[in-house]
Amino acid sequence: MKNFVKKIEETDSRIKMLLLVAIAYVAIAFGFNHVEAMTKIENYTPAINISIKDGANEPVGHLVQQATLQDVLNELEITLGSDDFLNIDASTLLEDNQTVEITRVTYTEEKTEEEVPFETEINGDDVDGASVDVLQVGENGLIEKTYKVRLENGTEVSRELINETTLKETINQVENYTAPVQTTVVAEGSSASGAFTGRLTTYGGDCYGCSGITAAGVTLNGNGANNSGSAKVFYNGGWYYVLAADRSIPFGTIIEISNHNLSLEPVIYGVVLDRGGDITGTKIDIFSGSEKGTRFFSGSTSYDTQFRIIG
Structure with a gap:
């Protein structure tokens, strides 16, 4: 090693400069390779900004490691109901500044009461000038209808009739017509x-x-x-x-x-x-x-x- 140093000292100054530049290049290259190796070893994952709008709530921003939507939901401990749905497939790899929308689906029952109009039964001849006798006065009926209502983010989107109960029977009106x-x-x-x-x-x-x-x-x-x-x-x-x-x-x-x-x-x-x-x-x-x-x-x-x- 001493002989190597002595040889360098005895070398022309221009050659010395070239040798120093070569040694510096080798050192820099070694440093970059070392950094890349460290990155691969640590399995580095970039962080991204996403926004999640859960139901009717305002969107909320989150800084997360890039992953599939399902993995991000799991990480944030966000659970979907059996009928809830997303605007993006759960297997999608999220990108920076992406917005995720969760539609929350709920159901409720609603009861309504509706009148059933009576009909008129006519006996005799309904001709011009005929006299009319009302033998039975008609009365409207009343029914109760029960609906299953589907709500998405609290807004009704559909309803299904699931039960119907008669509260009051309809009584038809009976009229007797007598020709003149x-x-x-x-x-x-x-x-x-x-x-x-x-x-x-x-x-x-x-x-x-x-x-x-x-x-x-x-x-x-x-x-x-x-x-x-x-x-x-x-x-x-x-x-x-x-x-x-x-x-x-x-x-x-x-x-x-x-x-x-x-x-x-x-x-x-x-x-x-x-x-x-x-x-x-x-x-x-x-x-x-x-x-x-x-x-x-x-x-x-x-x-x-x-x-x-x-x-």
């Missing part, structure tokens, strides 16, 4: 009197010997008179039951019928639109639907039926 009595008119040349007592029977559009079309051209079947959905036909501004009568009573004659045993209002009104081989004199037949299908009302033959020609 018209002035009695007897066709000139007719042998029928204004009022008489006779026999009332029912028949279907598909009865034996019937064609399904009256002598006046009205279609009769299980769908009603002229497919009206009822045993009535609209005639001369009103609704009337279809009647088959003696030829002495002209087509279009309106007859008031009472003292019958049909499941109809006590006084009914019909229009003569049909004939029949057995329908003579004071015998009247009334269309009731189909012999083998839909019947619009029930009842049998009545022998002391009161008939009055009113038009």
Whole structure:
């Protein structure tokens, strides 16, 4: 070593300078390599700034080591509920200045009371000039509905009906309509009197010997008179039951019928639109639907039926 130092001292000054520069470079390079090795050994992780907005709360800043969102939540001891959700996938590696939003989901139950409007049932003929009697006054019902309400950060986003309880039953209104009595008119040349007592029977559009079309051209079947959905036909501004009568009573004659045993209002009104081989004199037949299908009302033959020609 002494010889090495002596040789350097005897060396030219310029060579000495070059040697010193070389030695300094080697020392610096060794230092940098040492620092890199230390970093790798200590597994250094950079720190980042993130912001977390938890539910409806204001965002809060955190200085954390860079890691996945799930690891950061674990480190900060932030737990998610079963329905809570994030704006970023939990496996995402967070970056500096990133914002994490946690949506908190809760549920509550809510009860409401709602009215159920009553309906109106009408008996008789709702025609112009008809008188109306209210047989039963309608009353609205009341029901209680229970909903499961979903809240996100305290704000409702949806609701589901989970129970319904009747608190008050609905009572329908029942109204009875009575058609106005018209002035009695007897066709000139007719042998029928204004009022008489006779026999009332029912028949279907598909009865034996019937064609399904009256002598006046009205279609009769299980769908009603002229497919009206009822045993009535609209005639001369009103609704009337279809009647088959003696030829002495002209087509279009309106007859008031009472003292019958049909499941109809006590006084009914019909229009003569049909004939029949057995329908003579004071015998009247009334269309009731189909012999083998839909019947619009029930009842049998009545022998002391009161008939009055009113038009």
